Amino acid sequence: MRTIIKYVVVDLVKSRIVLAYTFFLLAMSFGIFNIDENATKGIMSLMNLVLIIIPLVSIIFSTIYVYNSSEFIELLVAQPLKRKSLWMSIYSGLAVSLSLSFVIGVGLPVIIYDGSATGLTLIVAGLFLTLIFTGIALLASVLTRDKAKGIGVSILVWFLFTLIYDAIVLLLLFQFSDYPLEKPMIGITMLNPVDLSRILILLKLDISALMGYTGAIFKEFFGSVTGIGLSALMLFLWTIMPVWFSLKKFQRKDL
Amino acid sequence: MERFIKIIQCSIIVLFCVSAFQVQARTWKVGASQPCKTISSAIAKAADGDTILIYPGVYKEGQIILTKRLVLKGTGYPVLDGEVKYEILTIRSNAVTVEGLFFKNAGRSSYNDIAALRIADSRYVTVRNNKFERTYFGIYAQHATACTISNNLLTSDAKDEISSGNGIHCWKSDSMHISNNTVSGHRDGIYFEFVSNSVISNNKSFQNVRYGLHFMFSNSDNYISNIFSDNGAGVAVMFSKNIGMSNNTFSDNWGSAAYGILMKEISDCVAQGNLFKSNTVGIMMEGTNRVKMIKNRFISNGWAMKIQASCSDNVFTENNFQSNSFDVATNGDLVLSKFEKNYWDKYDGYDLNRNGIGDVPYRPVSLYSMIGEQNPSSMMLFRSFIVSLIDKAEKMLPVLTPVDLKDDHPLMKPLKL
Amino acid sequence: MIIASNVTKTFGKLKALDNVSVNCVKGQTIALIGPNGSGKTTLIKSILGMVVPDSGFITFDQHNILHDWNYRERIGYMPQIGRYPDNMSIAQVFTMMKDIRKKSAAVIDEELIEEFGLNGMMSKKMRTLSGGTRQKVSASLAFLFNPDVLILDEPTAGLDPVASEILKQKILREKQKGKLTLITSHILSELDDVVSEIIYMQEGKMLFHKSLEQLQADTGETKLAKAIAQIMK
Numbered sequence: 020m021r022t023i024i025k026y027v028v029v030d031l032v033k034s035r036i037v038l039a040y041t042f043f044l045l046a047m048s049f050g051i052f053n054i055d056e057n058a059t060k061g062i063m064s065l066m067n068l069v070l071i072i073i074p075l076v077s078i079i080f081s082t083i084y085v086y087n088s089s090e091f092i093e094l095l096v097a098q099p100l101k102r103k104s105l106w107m108s109i110y111s112g113l114a115v116s117l118s119l120s121f122v123i124g125v126g127l128p129v130i131i132y133d134g135s136a137t138g139l140t141l142i143v144a145g146l147f148l149t150l151i152f153t154g155i156a157l158l159a160s161v162l163t164r165d166k167a168k169g170i171g172v173s174i175l176v177w178f179l180f181t182l183i184y185d186a187i188v189l190l191l192l193f194q195f196s197d198y199p200l201e202k203p204m205i206g207i208t209m210l211n212p213v214d215l216s217r218i219l220i221l222l223k224l225d226i227s228a229l230m231g232y233t234g235a236i237f238k239e240f241f242g243s244v245t246g247i248g249l250s251a252l253m254l255f256l257w258t259i260m261p262v263w264f265s266l267k268k269f270q271r272k273d274l
Numbered sequence: 275m276e277r278f279i280k281i282i283q284c285s286i287i288v289l290f291c292v293s294a295f296q297v298q299a300r301t302w303k304v305g306a307s308q309p310c311k312t313i314s315s316a317i318a319k320a321a322d323g324d325t326i327l328i329y330p331g332v333y334k335e336g337q338i339i340l341t342k343r344l345v346l347k348g349t350g351y352p353v354l355d356g357e358v359k360y361e362i363l364t365i366r367s368n369a370v371t372v373e374g375l376f377f378k379n380a381g382r383s384s385y386n387d388i389a390a391l392r393i394a395d396s397r398y399v400t401v402r403n404n405k406f407e408r409t410y411f412g413i414y415a416q417h418a419t420a421c422t423i424s425n426n427l428l429t430s431d432a433k434d435e436i437s438s439g440n441g442i443h444c445w446k447s448d449s450m451h452i453s454n455n456t457v458s459g460h461r462d463g464i465y466f467e468f469v470s471n472s473v474i475s476n477n478k479s480f481q482n483v484r485y486g487l488h489f490m491f492s493n494s495d496n497y498i499s500n501i502f503s504d505n506g507a508g509v510a511v512m513f514s515k516n517i518g519m520s521n522n523t524f525s526d527n528w529g530s531a532a533y534g535i536l537m538k539e540i541s542d543c544v545a546q547g548n549l550f551k552s553n554t555v556g557i558m559m560e561g562t563n564r565v566k567m568i569k570n571r572f573i574s575n576g577w578a579m580k581i582q583a584s585c586s587d588n589v590f591t592e593n594n595f596q597s598n599s600f601d602v603a604t605n606g607d608l609v610l611s612k613f614e615k616n617y618w619d620k621y622d623g624y625d626l627n628r629n630g631i632g633d634v635p636y637r638p639v640s641l642y643s644m645i646g647e648q649n650p651s652s653m654m655l656f657r658s659f660i661v662s663l664i665d666k667a668e669k670m671l672p673v674l675t676p677v678d679l680k681d682d683h684p685l686m687k688p689l690k691l
Numbered sequence: 692m693i694i695a696s697n698v699t700k701t702f703g704k705l706k707a708l709d710n711v712s713v714n715c716v717k718g719q720t721i722a723l724i725g726p727n728g729s730g731k732t733t734l735i736k737s738i739l740g741m742v743v744p745d746s747g748f749i750t751f752d753q754h755n756i757l758h759d760w761n762y763r764e765r766i767g768y769m770p771q772i773g774r775y776p777d778n779m780s781i782a783q784v785f786t787m788m789k790d791i792r793k794k795s796a797a798v799i800d801e802e803l804i805e806e807f808g809l810n811g812m813m814s815k816k817m818r819t820l821s822g823g824t825r826q827k828v829s830a831s832l833a834f835l836f837n838p839d840v841l842i843l844d845e846p847t848a849g850l851d852p853v854a855s856e857i858l859k860q861k862i863l864r865e866k867q868k869g870k871l872t873l874i875t876s877h878i879l880s881e882l883d884d885v886v887s888e889i890i891y892m893q894e895g896k897m898l899f900h901k902s903l904e905q906l907q908a909d910t911g912e913t914k915l916a917k918a919i920a921q922i923m924k
Contacts, residue, residue: 020845021792022787022791023791026787026790030776030778030779033778034301034778054618057596057597057619057688059574059596059597060596060597060619060620063657066657067657067659068661070658070659071659087777088776089774090774090775090776090777091775091776093741093770094773094774094775094776095791096740096741097739097740097741097761097763097766097768097770098763098788098791098792099761099762099763099791099792100760100763102760103762109285117816118834137589177507181659182659182660185659185660185661186660188654188655189652189655189660189661192649192651192652192655193649196648196649200649200651201650201651204651204654205654207654214654214655214658217657217658218654220657221656221657224599224657225599225656225657227528227552227553227554227573227574227575227576227599228554228576228599228600228653228656229576229653230528230529230530230532230554230576231529231530231532231554231555231576231577231599248859263511271743272743273700273702273736273741273742273743274736274741274742
């Protein structure tokens with residue numbers, strides 16, 4: 020398995036897109052920290068970058084990669100290899116490369132300029148998003164045979180999680196503003212990995228404001244380890260489930 | 275000439291008398307192996323001007339009432355134990371000094387304000403370098419004038435507002451001087467009611483159940499360089515006039531009714547050089563008039579300020595607003611206060627003529643803060659992509675946020691404060 | 692050695708394999724013959740585990756291949772259209788395969804690489820290769836690890852006559868070592884002197900499985916091509 024991961028990573032690094040992505044993130048991060056006076060404001064600007072760009076690049080790049088390496092997959096499937104280890108190697112290779120890009124491109128500047136608990140949360144959230152959206156990409160590409168369709172599905176998923184989902188939630192929030200919505204809101208947020216990551220950062224960045232709300236459930240959720248623990252658990256599930264489903268699909272897939 | 279010599283002679287005699295009197299002042303030693311076994315017996319023997327020196331030990335003497343002008347001095351912190359029944363020491367005499375004592379287990383009562391140390395109807399009393407532990411009220415001053423309370427350490431174990439007392443409580447007093455005390459675990463750290471012309475400086479008040487400092491109906495007071503942190507509801511200044519607040523630190527007051535300072539029905543006050551850090555609300559203003567806020571720092575608060583529509587003629591100038599979730603929130607359209615030349619880190623305007631002042635006004639009220647106020651659940655979406663879009667749109671074309679609440683001359687760079 | 696029992700596979704509405712049963716024995720060289728779309732490649736892919744049958748099962752040395760992926764170690768496979776990662780060189784492809792198989796150097800058979808003259812172009816990227824050269828790489832890879840079973844899908848398609856002849860000689864040599872060889876092809880004449888058994892497929896069904904002698908006796912034709920043509924009538 021390690022051998023294949025090695026080949027995937029080498030292949031990815033050679034394609035230069037990963038390198039370009041790393042430099043893009045580095046440039047953005049250093050740019051943001053240099054423009055903004057204080058590091059906290061930099062973190063806030065970076066947060067938007069992380070919540071939008073990271074899922075987009077992770078999902079699109081991974082989808083395209085899986086389609087483009089169909090030859091590689093075909094070649095290796097006929098070899099004495101478990102399909103599981105082949106698929107997991109591809110996932111690991113993608114996840115490792117993209118995570119590395121993120122750690123260098125965003126993690127490094129954050130540690131240099133900020134280094135606070137909020138910064139670390141941002142890095143953790145970004146890593147989770149990378150893993151989750153790489154997993155979703157694998158699922159999308161194993162479910163659709165057609166490359167164009169697969170990329171379309173990926174873009175749609177990204178759009179759904181970053182914008183449409185929140186818009187719908189906001190709409191519902193005002194439609195049903197007469198009802199106690201705290202508990203459902205927490206539940207609804209759990210279903211969107213981008214929202215989850217955002218809340219993880221929010222808990223560090225805006226805890227003072229969040230504590231200003233009278234709702235007991237909110238306070239319990241935000242003020243305790245339960246909130247952070249539950250969010251982390253959900254992110255973990257989001258990381259595992261798409262990959263697991265894609266693996267199940269891939270094991271039965273005809274090549 | 276003769277007359278002059280007489281004056282000198284008289285002066286010498288007077289001086290002599292005074293010093294002779296000083297020499298005559300006696301020191302009564304109290305302790306297990308000392309002439310006096312109890313403090314009460316020493317006080318009974320002593321005369322005005324005497325010193326009572328208390329050696330280490332535990333003294334359980336019920337309530338001691340001091341009506342003589344004495345110096346009560348402990349060495350090695352002798353313990354005065356109230357056995358959770360008694361008010362330990364009551365001072366009803368002028369110019370008493372109490373120092374170096376350890377007050378423990380004062381009485382508690384739900385209908386009486388029992389204190390560890392009470393100063394009643396007295397002047398020039400000095401209470402310094404004492405320790406207080408597990409007390410109901412710590413130091414209670416009533417009708418006191420020109421007393422000094424300094425370098426005391428007061429800790430207690432208050433759980434809720436009803437069953438706890440205040441650390442340093444002053445009522446109907448004047449010209450008090452309260453400095454360098456550390457107060458924690460009480461209801462209010464320092465409490466002022468009908469107290470005027472007094473100074474509170476360099477105190478630390480933290481982890482109290484209600485307020486770190488509580489002002490009621492007290493005029494012309496100053497509090498300077500104090501640190502108020504992690505109190506249930508921060509600091510409250512209510513129904514008062516002419517209060518000066520400078521160089522204080524207000525931090526880590528979290529909760530739905532927790533403020534760095536709650537300013538309620540006060541007027542003609544100045545707040546300068548204070549630091550508001552990590553509070554749910556830095557300053558909450560209700561019915562506040564003619565308050566000047568200059569050179570304060572607001573850092574990492576939920577809301578730097580909440581200004582209710584009942585406030586008027588307040589001026590906010592040369593303050594730094596950095597890393598707050600929201601800068602200003604208000605509950606009405608009418609804004610009668612003025613913002614001028616502050617630094618707002620959320621300002622994204624430009625400065626074409628390079629004079630350090632932004633060319634377009636800054637509107638510190640964000641739409642989402644108002645939405646959050648109406649619908650707390652919507653905070654779950656705070657800082658999401660869609661919310662930033664909505665906020666940006668509102669900043670360009672204010673529809674829901676008050677149009678007049680703006681800083682016409684926002685600074686481009688933070689002030690060095 | 693390889694037994695397929697009642698294997699059925701459908702792609703959508705198309706029945707690619709319809710209840711196919713095959714028994715391949717060690718030492719045989721089997722030609723898998725049939726018109727385009729008759730299910731030859733699907734059968735091969737099923738044997739390789741690349742396609743999972745809807746029903747029926749395939750065993751390799753009495754082990755169901757569904758649960759045991761290690762049997763592929765003993766198969767050399769040459770696909771119909773060899774597809775390789777674009778930005779790998781020929782050398783890298785060989786190295787990678789060796790890396791994955793982790794066989795000792797003694798087993799490795801690089802005869803074909805030499806005979807095809809691939810040594811001189813090892814640093815060329817896969818995407819720059821012509822179809823024929825790709826086939827040469829595919830063929831070399833199939834024989835590289837000296838496997839017990841060779842599965843060759845249209846091996847001579849796209850190869851020039853010289854390379855074709857080299858490959859044929861190689862197949863013959865391996866046949867003599869007692870290996871099982873499965874070949875699909877539609878250029879029948881080329882197979883005449885290699886093949887010992889014929890499997891004929893049509894529309895996903897296996898029509899017959901006969902030895903060459905049997906077929907010749909049945910049809911009265913000595914040439915394989917003619918014998919087949921006789922049947923297809």
